[in-house]
Amino acid sequence: MTTASTPTWPGSFGAEPRRKRRALSRELIVETALKIVDTEGLDALNMRRVAQELGTGAASLYAHVANKDELLALLLDRVYGDLDHPAPDAERWREQAKDFLRQQRDNLVSHGDLARAAMIQNIPTSPGALDAAETMLALLRAGGLPEQVCAYAVDVISLYVVATALEESSRQGPGGVPxxxxxxxxxxxxxxxxxxxxxxxxxxxxxxxxxxxxxxxxxxxxxxxxxxxxxxxxxxxxxxx
Amino acid sequence: MTTASTPTWPGSFGAEPRRKRRALSRELIVETALKIVDTEGLDALNMRRVAQELGTGAASLYAHVANKDELLALLLDRVYGDLDHPAPDAERWREQAKDFLRQQRDNLVSHGDLARAAMIQNIPTSPGALDAAETMLALLRAGGLPEQVCAYAVDVISLYVVATALEESSRQGPGGVPxxxxxxxxxxxxxxxxxxxxxxxxxxxxxxxxxxxxxxxxxxxxxxxxxxxxxxxxxxxxxxx
DNA sequence: TAGTTGACACGAACGGCGTTCGCTAGTAGA
DNA sequence: TCTACTAGCGAACGCCGTTCGTGTCAACTA
The missing domain is CATH 1.10.357.10 (Tetracycline Repressor, domain 2)
Structure with a gap:
């Protein structure tokens, strides 16, 4: 049994003039995914949706990104890369640290509920997250705290930042403006x-x-x-x- | 076009003697789901899997449980219901509180990575979680802390407990024994x-x-x-x- | 005891997801 | 101009949550 299908013609009728081959790239994919998360929330992010936004099919993305988990990791790294890192000053390390954490929180909250992805990611291994951890450790050490205290504290503190960012973003809807x-x-x-x-x-x-x-x-x-x-x-x- | 299918006989040949109608119930479903999470992890939990364990189809579950989210909420409530609630004693409220929190953490960790579900659930509205919050608030108030300090603190503290439970469970594999x-x-x-x-x-x-x-x-x-x-x-x- | 009825159970299917396969077409070098 | 290579991509696979319409059992009625 042959099912009747809508008639098609392999050539072009002028409409949809076979999109010029786009220069797909990791950066472009990440940027597009971030835009979707910003405007529609993390749940709206899927490979087909990203591909559609780029005028292509989902399969094309896999040439640049291993899988969705890697895409999420890249997204987080991209966001953590936007931070201003202070040079530790022993006189005011506490305010420096708090400012740095406020900055992290604002960064996360400004990207919808991306914090949810950060929450699942247990241990930070991306350059951006490592940079943030490095700066926090330097600030705590500048405060003269014992090594092991700093090591434990940096975990607890970044946990708090991510979790409150998540809480805040869940208060606001998935949409853009609060x-x-x-x-x-x-x-x-x-x-x-x-x-x-x-x-x-x-x-x-x-x-x-x-x-x-x-x-x-x-x-x-x-x-x-x-x-x-x-x-x-x-x-x-x-x-x- | 009729597709050839494996021959079947509507009656029974003695094998698989048409399972006696099970008394399906919310409790039974929750218990079964919990067993799956315990032994195989949260990722292995899906409606078909639960149904299979009960010798039925996924559709049957929806008569007792609205959807998977509700099942997860019931799971968490079931686990939070296992806590021993101390009667606040102003002399030793601090150790009581810490013990109570240790208990919460152990409870969560003993059920695989169920903490991940708790992490997503932003605000506790289930009886069990509310009981836990009530007890924590009573303990903090017994310590003489101002109302608003208790209100903010109970959030931060339970956040910490759930998050560390999640971290701990991700260290251990999905399987049962650590x-x-x-x-x-x-x-x-x-x-x-x-x-x-x-x-x-x-x-x-x-x-x-x-x-x-x-x-x-x-x-x-x-x-x-x-x-x-x-x-x-x-x-x-x-x-x- | 025989008939009726309503609640529960369930197979099959739908739509959406991440991911893979193998063909296609554009491009760079000979 | 021809060839070889690579990136792009449509179609499909398997899994998921969920729904629909039908089937079936058990208790109640007469």
């Missing part, structure tokens, strides 16, 4: 959910519904930074083994 | 990678390769706990607005 009212509506929904819980089982959550969903600018993020760096001073004299 | 040598091989691989980096670009990382990959028992996790709780005491007097 949309103030939309964020407020989301927060408000969570607040009224907490407030509506049975008070006999969740007395604390109900009573603290307001405090739990408070979202004034970057106060929440800054609190975590203070917490971590205050804890760090307390650990300054710690020795291991 | 396998000591396997973990050591993984860590060793990361260490030699760090050590092999160009020292002129990554002087800190190369010099600290040992410290960065040190993995002595739960020392790493405990360090983070100390860091957070020390920071918390430093924030004890903080006011907002």
């Amino acid at each position: 949309d103030e009212g939309q964020v407020e509506a989301y927060i408000g929904g969570v607040r009224s959910f907490f407030a509506s819980l049975p008070p006999e089982r969740y007395p604390m959550i109900v009573a603290m519904a307001g405090a739990l969903t408070r979202n004034v600018g970057d106060e929440r993020f800054e609190f975590g930074l203070d917490l971590l760096f205050d804890g760090l001073t307390a650990q300054a004299g710690r020795t291991f083994d | 396998d000591e040598g396997q973990v050591e091989a993984y860590i060793g691989g990361v260490r030699s990678f760090f050590a092999s980096l160009p020292p002129e670009r990554y002087p800190m990382i190369v010099a600290m390769a040992g410290a960065l990959t040190r993995n002595v028992g739960d020392e790493r996790f405990e360090f983070g706990l100390d860091l957070l709780f020390d920071g918390l005491t430093a924030q004890a007097g903080r006011t907002f607005d």
